[in-house]
Amino acid sequence: MVERSKKKQTTAFLLILIVLLLFMVPFFVLVINTFKTTAEFTKSPFSLPRSFRFDNYITAISKMNFFVALKNTAIITISATLFNTVISSMTGYFFARKKWKINKLIFMLLLASMVAPFQVYMIPLVKIYGGMLNLSNQLITVAYVAVGLNIPFSVFLYNGFAEGIPEELDEAARIDGCGMLRTFFRIVFPLLKPIMITVMVFVALGVWNDYLMTSLFLTTTKTKTLALAAFTFLTNHTADYSPMMAGLVLGILPVLIFYLLGQKYIIEGVISGSVKG
Amino acid sequence: MKYFSNNKEASVKHNRIKKNLNSILLFLLFAGPVVFIWFSVVIIPFLYGIGITFTDWNGLSINVNFIGVSNYIEVFTDSVFFGAFLKTVLYVIFSVIISNLTGFLLALAVTSGIKGQGLFRTGFFTPNIIGGIILGYIWNFIFSYALTGLGKSLGIDFISTSWLTDPHKALAALIIVTAWQMSGYLMVIYIAGLSSVPKELLEAASIDGASRWAVVKKVKIPLIRNSITICVFLSIIRTFMSFDVNLSLTAGGPYKSTELIAYKIYQTAFTKMDFGVGQAQAIVLFGIVTVISLAQVYFTRKGRE
Missing domain, CATH: 1.20.5 (Single alpha-helices involved in coiled-coils or other helix-helix interfaces)
Structure with missing residues (x-):
């Protein structure tokens, strides 16, 4: 009986493994063809490459301005994520401790503003930041807008978590002579770590992968992010497919490394970021 | 004193x-x-x-006139926008059903007590950490070259011409890519739901001689109703706003056959430079998403009672 169920489980395991491998086929096809010439790819897209030639990667790196794009993406993502972490956690905590009317009102409006799709802000943002303020082609503009768009749900998550931190901890610190600011950074901030990881992962992945919002502000080669660089490379570069596929692999690689290092946190972050209560 | x-x-x-x-x-x-x-x-x-939305602003001219609700009238009488809406609805329905079914079945399989749950979670979730633009392009290569090559060499007519050049199949391709990406995502939520079903209940059911299917139908599904509500609404909202894959997989083509709402808004605003109408379309999308969100709140509350 035990033996039989073990056998059954092995079969089930193998079955799902096959499903997973089928599921991954697009990635395999992509990767194997980056080591072929375009002629080889169009002739036999599913055959394994005969050797590892990196010519396509070299072409893609120079045509995409890969390292510039990587640097730009990193600057935007890191600055937006860190800034959002500090200000949203402060507000989330503040709203959990001070139930003033104004705080409750702002919190309600924050929740309501989570519903709107980005399309609603798209045209006005271009008009205000690109037109009136003339801030296009600056990385900081994209980081700023990204922070703003991520504020509602970040504050919401920090607030929910801070509600669960006993107020006695704050009081103990206050008796020791700490003001609210010092209490927050010395006592509360470290306790927020689990939710912080969640929010940071969600924000960072969203900003890193964003195409639409970023494309509205960054148009010069010098300021392009990875998503934009991959897009321009693939739309402007016709008929020579193998370097394009190498470009896609390069676009995936940084985030894939990040994923393999912290998949548990990343999956949790992405899921709880969108399920939000 | x-x-x-x-x-x-x-x-x-x-x-x-x-x-x-x-x-x-x-x-x-x-x-x-x-x-x-x-x-x-x-x-x-x-x-x-x-x-x-109440102006005729086109992004260029300095003269901006107040034109009342005529942008909204244009949106509601525009058969092309209505067509985009219908296509979106079709796309949403198929994507939501396929990805929820797949996600749920995968979650059932992964939580059935087999080894390597973590591996499968990580694997099936992978498309969700990659941006839609890149995923769309990967599948563009698959549909345009890899599958057609396979079709030609094996003599399968069905895939020997690119799906992306056929108006009907292009929408199907878009649905396939969306379902492929989203099912791993929904799977993780379903796994969380299924893991919270008490083990004793499942054991009791199987001791009573309930078949596997009966356990799923009578015990598991009723107990994870909350996860189902979340997954269904999440997928409806996400697919209604779908843009990135639409842009890089089909770019609305062929012959505008796959222009979904979000893509249509982008086109109206930044290709036709018709900001007033584009913004009015965006407000309509906002209305749709709001109604769906309110329905979710309603169904979640009802589920808790």
Whole structure:
């Protein structure tokens, strides 16, 4: 009986493994063809490459301005994520401790503003930041807008978590002579770590992968992010497919490394970021 | 005596002012940056956007005229926009059903007590960490070259011409890619739901001789109703706003056969430079998403009762 169920489980395991491998086929096809010439790819897209030639990667790196794009993406993502972490956690905590009317009102409006799709802000943002303020082609503009768009749900998550931190901890610190600011950074901030990881992962992945919002502000080669660089490379570069596929692999690689290092946190972050209560 | 009490009153007043001032400072310190940025990126653009819908602004001319609700009239009488809406609905229905079924079945399989749950979670979730633009392009290569190559060499007519050049199959391709990406995502939520089903209940059911299917139908599905509500609504909202894959897989083509709402709005605004109409279309999308969100709140509450 035990033996039989073990056998059954092995079969089930193998079955799902096959499903997973089928599921991954697009990635395999992509990767194997980056080591072929375009002629080889169009002739036999599913055959394994005969050797590892990196010519396509070299072409893609120079045509995409890969390292510039990587640097730009990193600057935007890191600055937006860190800034959002500090200000949203402060507000989330503040709203959990001070139930003033104004705080409750702002919190309600924050929740309501989570519903709107980005399309609603798209045209006005271009008009205000690109037109009136003339801030296009600056990385900081994209980081700023990204922070703003991520504020509602970040504050919401920090607030929910801070509600669960006993107020006695704050009081103990206050008796020791700490003001609210010092209490927050010395006592509360470290306790927020689990939710912080969640929010940071969600924000960072969203900003890193964003195409639409970023494309509205960054148009010069010098300021392009990875998503934009991959897009321009693939739309402007016709008929020579193998370097394009190498470009896609390069676009995936940084985030894939990040994923393999912290998949548990990343999956949790992405899921709880969108399920939000 | 009188003088004394006045002094006391003044001091109380002084204290109150000091306390108020303190509160304001505290508010500015803790909530000031958030409120400022949120206002400048979300609230002001939102209100400004509503304003735009009542004008004929095209992004270039200095003359902007107030034209009342005619942008909205244009949106509601535009058969192309309505067509995009119908295509979106079709796309949403198929994507939501396929990805929820796949996600749920995968979650059932993964939680059935087999080894390597973590591996499968990580594997099936992978498409969700990659941007839609890149995923769309990967599948573009698959549909345009890899599958056609396979079809030609094996003599399968069905895939020997690219799906992306056929108006009907292109929408199907879009649905396949969406379902492929989203099912791993929904799977993780379903796994969380299924893991919270008490083991004793499942054991009791199987001791009573319930078949596997009966356990799924009578025990598991009723107990994870909450996860189902979340997954269904999440997938509806996400697919209604789908843009990235639409752009890089089909770019609305062939012959505009796959222009979904979000893509259509982008086209109206930045290709036709018709900002007033584009913004009015965006407000319509906002209305649709709001109604869906309210329905979710309603069904979640109902589920809890």
